[in-house]
Amino acid sequence: MTDLSLPRGISVQRIGAMILRYWYLLMSSWPRLLELLYWPALQVITWGFIQYYIAENSNFFARAGGTLIGAVILWDILFRGQLGFSISFLEEMWSRNIGNLMMSPLRPIEFLLSLMVMSLIRLAIGIIPMTVLALVMFHFNVYALGLPLIAFFCNLIFTSWSVGIFVSGLVLRNGLGAESIVWTLMFAILPLACVYYPVSVLPAWLQAIAWVLPPTYVFEGMRALLIERTFRIDLMLDALAINAVLLGASFWAFLALLRSAKKNGSLLSGGE
Amino acid sequence: MTENGKASSRPTVAERSSSAAIAVDHLVKIYKQTRAVDDISFSLPRGSITGLLGGNGAGKTTTIAMIMGLVLPTSGRVQVLGHGMPEESASVLGRMNFESPYVDMPMRLTVRQNLTVFGKLYAVKNLSERIAELADDLDLTEFIDRANGKLSAGQKTRVALAKALINRPELLLLDEPTASLDPDTADWVRAHLERYRRDNNATILLASHNMLEVERLCDRVIIMKRGRIEDDDTPEAIMARYNRTTLEEVFLDVARGRVNGAKEAAR
Numbered sequence A: 001m002t003d004l005s006l007p008r009g010i011s012v013q014r015i016g017a018m019i020l021r022y023w024y025l026l027m028s029s030w031p032r033l034l035e036l037l038y039w040p041a042l043q044v045i046t047w048g049f050i051q052y053y054i055a056e057n058s059n060f061f062a063r064a065g066g067t068l069i070g071a072v073i074l075w076d077i078l079f080r081g082q083l084g085f086s087i088s089f090l091e092e093m094w095s096r097n098i099g100n101l102m103m104s105p106l107r108p109i110e111f112l113l114s115l116m117v118m119s120l121i122r123l124a125i126g127i128i129p130m131t132v133l134a135l136v137m138f139h140f141n142v143y144a145l146g147l148p149l150i151a152f153f154c155n156l157i158f159t160s161w162s163v164g165i166f167v168s169g170l171v172l173r174n175g176l177g178a179e180s181i182v183w184t185l186m187f188a189i190l191p192l193a194c195v196y197y198p199v200s201v202l203p204a205w206l207q208a209i210a211w212v213l214p215p216t217y218v219f220e221g222m223r224a225l226l227i228e229r230t231f232r233i234d235l236m237l238d239a240l241a242i243n244a245v246l247l248g249a250s251f252w253a254f255l256a257l258l259r260s261a262k263k264n265g266s267l268l269s270g271g272e
Numbered sequence B: 001m002t003e004n005g006k007a008s009s010r011p012t013v014a015e016r017s018s019s020a021a022i023a024v025d026h027l028v029k030i031y032k033q034t035r036a037v038d039d040i041s042f043s044l045p046r047g048s049i050t051g052l053l054g055g056n057g058a059g060k061t062t063t064i065a066m067i068m069g070l071v072l073p074t075s076g077r078v079q080v081l082g083h084g085m086p087e088e089s090a091s092v093l094g095r096m097n098f099e100s101p102y103v104d105m106p107m108r109l110t111v112r113q114n115l116t117v118f119g120k121l122y123a124v125k126n127l128s129e130r131i132a133e134l135a136d137d138l139d140l141t142e143f144i145d146r147a148n149g150k151l152s153a154g155q156k157t158r159v160a161l162a163k164a165l166i167n168r169p170e171l172l173l174l175d176e177p178t179a180s181l182d183p184d185t186a187d188w189v190r191a192h193l194e195r196y197r198r199d200n201n202a203t204i205l206l207a208s209h210n211m212l213e214v215e216r217l218c219d220r221v222i223i224m225k226r227g228r229i230e231d232d233d234t235p236e237a238i239m240a241r242y243n244r245t246t247l248e249e250v251f252l253d254v255a256r257g258r259v260n261g262a263k264e265a266a267r
Helices: A012-027 A030-057 A059-063 A067-094 A098-103 A108-138 A147-174 A176-189 A204-210 A214-227 A233-264 B013-019 B060-068 B089-095 B111-121 B127-137 B153-165 B183-200 B211-217 B235-241 B247-255 B259-266
Strands: B020-031 B034-045 B049-053 B075-080 B083-085 B096-099 B171-175 B203-208 B220-225 B228-233
Touching (some): A012 A030, A012 A067, A012 B111, A030 A108, A067 A098, A067 A108, A067 A147, A067 A176, A108 A147, A108 A233, A147 A176, A147 A214, A147 A233, B034 B060, B034 B075, B034 B203, B034 B228, B049 B183, B060 B075, B060 B083, B060 B096, B060 B171, B083 B089, B096 B153, B111 B127, B127 B153, B153 B171, B153 B183, B171 B183, B183 B203, B183 B211, B203 B211, B211 B247, B220 B235, B228 B247, B235 B247
Parallel strands (some): B049 B203, B096 B171, B171 B203
Antiparallel strands (some): B075 B083, B220 B228
């Protein structure tokens, strides 16, 4: 078998091996597959009915049809993207396989790239049925957003990977005792990213913090598109620039935490 | 070079290091207040089997982990197959492998799926044939399509050994390779390791509490206690030095601090 290598020694074959490993796992466990579908479906049904109710009682929401349900779908891309990344990583910790991987020729960047691909696969399994459900039940077609949807998606997925890389590093360094961070950190972003309300609602000092987060730009962009019918490309470019910094910083943090884990021997214990 | 300018017949430290499978030089590992490994040095020639002996907390696992690059030393150097670890690990990780009770293989994946994934990670050529060969050698055929989590302890150990041999490693690091195995399976694993070393001129370093295993397999023994090397020689020479007939008796002498008395009695 020939080792397919990209420049700088990144091996497509090793990345493919890791994707294959996670694919085998997904296919061997129907609860894992069901979970991917269950929560997004529940979210869209709940928020779809809330959107209906509010639209009946508010002229603004009647005009801005889809802002809530659109926000839910985009939030799920952000949240499930990070979970898709982090759960694949946690599978290695839960199965005590991380030592095998660290001792193999797999490089940290290849490991992270395989986790990114898996987050896209897991996201597709959960989100595509969610969008179909939104279309069928609530007549909200997220794909009608057109090209801006690609800009929203890319910015959200980049942020989700940054958070995923960072929390994976924390778990690597501190063991499974730090696992709860994986499930909760993204919720700290939720109020600041202004998922369901405009940034102007926040006090001025919090607005400054909100504009440091790329998802804030995406949700403001979505509202501009749905309410004012304007695609704010300036917001997307700003988000992209911040995402580039965040991705670089999270990768650096992951390597630093990996080095620290090797210093204190936590790769061997991996436990609490 | 010697003082008169002629090349010495004795290899320099650098030459010894590059020709050795493993060269450990003044290695120290300190965890907070604990000196887990305390200034140890040794060099293992290629094709040798060496046993690392010592009680719990002697520093065996930490030493092996530093050789693998899983733990960073506080000071000192490790060279593996002529490359510094961990800075040159990319050059050697594909040529070595390991088995340890501190790691498992994914439980939900079948034996074949696990070996396929690791075979691809190690870029093994003709992977299907290699897996079939290992299944035949290690008697895995009967359960090769069963999930790893549904295997007995003995079957899991054989699968872990198959993973450790998937890339035909030049260097094999084993931490308690026969722990929790019944005597028959343990003997079978030892026979397989002996055969693998002989057929491939591989270097094996194994940490073990099983003295009979070390006596049978190893042509050299390094005894560790509280992070330091207490003795380092062939099993026969060590037993003679302590005036003992088994390594187990030597182990007890070392563990209970009867080292000087035993050595003096031998003199």
